[in-house]
Amino acid sequence: MRNIPFFKPDIQIQDISSVSSIIETGMLVQGKEVQQLEQHFQEKTKANYAVALSNGTATLHVMLKSAGVKEGDEVIVPAFSYTATANAVELCGATPIFIDIDLDSFNIQVEKIKEKINKNTQGILVVHEFGMPAEMNPLQTLCKEHGLQLWEDAACALGSYYQNKHVGTFGQAGSFSLHPRKAITSGEGGILITHDENLFRKYQSLRNHGLDSESETMNFIEAGFNYRMTDFQAALVNSQFNRLEQQLERKAAIAEYYLTQLKENKFLLPKKPKEGKHSWQTFHLLFHSIDTRNKAMQELRSIGIGCGPGAQCMPAQTYYFNKYRMNAPQLFPNAWKSQEAGLAIPLYSKLEELDLMYITDKINAL
Numbered sequence: 001m002r003n004i005p006f007f008k009p010d011i012q013i014q015d016i017s018s019v020s021s022i023i024e025t026g027m028l029v030q031g032k033e034v035q036q037l038e039q040h041f042q043e044k045t046k047a048n049y050a051v052a053l054s055n056g057t058a059t060l061h062v063m064l065k066s067a068g069v070k071e072g073d074e075v076i077v078p079a080f081s082y083t084a085t086a087n088a089v090e091l092c093g094a095t096p097i098f099i100d101i102d103l104d105s106f107n108i109q110v111e112k113i114k115e116k117i118n119k120n121t122q123g124i125l126v127v128h129e130f131g132m133p134a135e136m137n138p139l140q141t142l143c144k145e146h147g148l149q150l151w152e153d154a155a156c157a158l159g160s161y162y163q164n165k166h167v168g169t170f171g172q173a174g175s176f177s178l179h180p181r182k183a184i185t186s187g188e189g190g191i192l193i194t195h196d197e198n199l200f201r202k203y204q205s206l207r208n209h210g211l212d213s214e215s216e217t218m219n220f221i222e223a224g225f226n227y228r229m230t231d232f233q234a235a236l237v238n239s240q241f242n243r244l245e246q247q248l249e250r251k252a253a254i255a256e257y258y259l260t261q262l263k264e265n266k267f268l269l270p271k272k273p274k275e276g277k278h279s280w281q282t283f284h285l286l287f288h289s290i291d292t293r294n295k296a297m298q299e300l301r302s303i304g305i306g307c308g309p310g311a312q313c314m315p316a317q318t319y320y321f322n323k324y325r326m327n328a329p330q331l332f333p334n335a336w337k338s339q340e341a342g343l344a345i346p347l348y349s350k351l352e353e354l355d356l357m358y359i360t361d362k363i364n365a366l
């Protein structure tokens with residue numbers, strides 16, 4: 001029997017020495033390495049500005065707060081995502097308005113958004129779920145027509161493109177996570193990108209207690225947060241950056257292997273994007289029933305294959321259910337189905353050929 005974890009970051013010895021060399025300097029908090037990391041993201045995404053923060057939930061929070069999202073406001077989000085997406089809206093005191101997803105992409109159903117727009121709607125927080133680029137053109141048009149702001153939760157989407165542009169650059173800002181489950185990792189970490197200089201200044205200020213980033217004296221212009229990243233965390237991820245392209249290619253090759261080798265008897269395979277590029281952050285099977293998913297999950301785990309649900313039907317989570325009392329299976333049948341019958345399987349660059357053969361054999365034999 002093999003023992004294949006659900007996820008495993010690709011940390012190499014040179015990454016570790018890069019971290020220790022920063023620790024040895026004694027300059028531990030936000031400094032040169034953080035700046036270098038921001039530059040890497042700017043170059044990769046072609047955004048004008050990038051700001052590193054302590055995690056991908058902090059980036060979502062700062063992104064919405066800087067856009068003026070506050071109590072009484074509504075923000076449209078997909079019903080299926082990692083719960084941090086809706087939590088960020090709640091953290092601003094606003095209300096997430098859930099929209100069901102499309103089962104081909106696991107992304108928001110754009111045509112269902114319009115009927116939910118009203119005078120309190122501030123904008124749309126779109127998610128590129130599992131690294132699948134969302135349909136940005138119709139979303140941009142909709143936002144323009146209704147005077148809404150557009151934000152991107154691109155936590156899973158470093159290396160994802162819509163048409164020929166990196167995701168995170170279509171709305172006013174894009175948010176990325178550097179959690180160990182994502183493509184490259186700082187342990188905990190997040191990045192905000194934007195083309196807007198004023199927002200860039202706000203992000204810098206809010207991550208650092210509300211300090212005016214332009215002022216020579218200590219002038220605090222807002223009640224900000226401490227959402228700074230440490231320099232040794234930035235060093236860890238900077239050191240992985242020169243392997244990023246190679247890693248993304250390896251992940252795409254593994255996805256291709258699964259797509260050709262796995263048989264769609266008990267589940268549907270994920271689709272490729274119509275236009276653009278999938279980062280293959282997560283490979284998500286959609287079983288035909290809850291029972292078959294649960295049985296498969298148990299069986300695979302018992303033979304050493306790490307796997308689990310891919311994301312949550314957020315309105316069905318205890319906090320959201322208690323607050324909004326929505327009948328999620330009825331209102332968001334696709335998001336509900338994805339939570340209950342979806343299964344993410346291992347996909348990371350450290351998987352070996354033997355692992356891949358083992359995984360496909362066992363899944364095909366379910």
Ligand SMILES: *Cc1c(COP(=O)(O)O)cnc(C)c1O
Binds near residue numbers: 055082
């Ligand atoms: C991982 C993830 C987040 C949260 O990122 P953290 O760095 O763990 O806070 C938010 N949204 C989505 C879609 C994610 O996958």
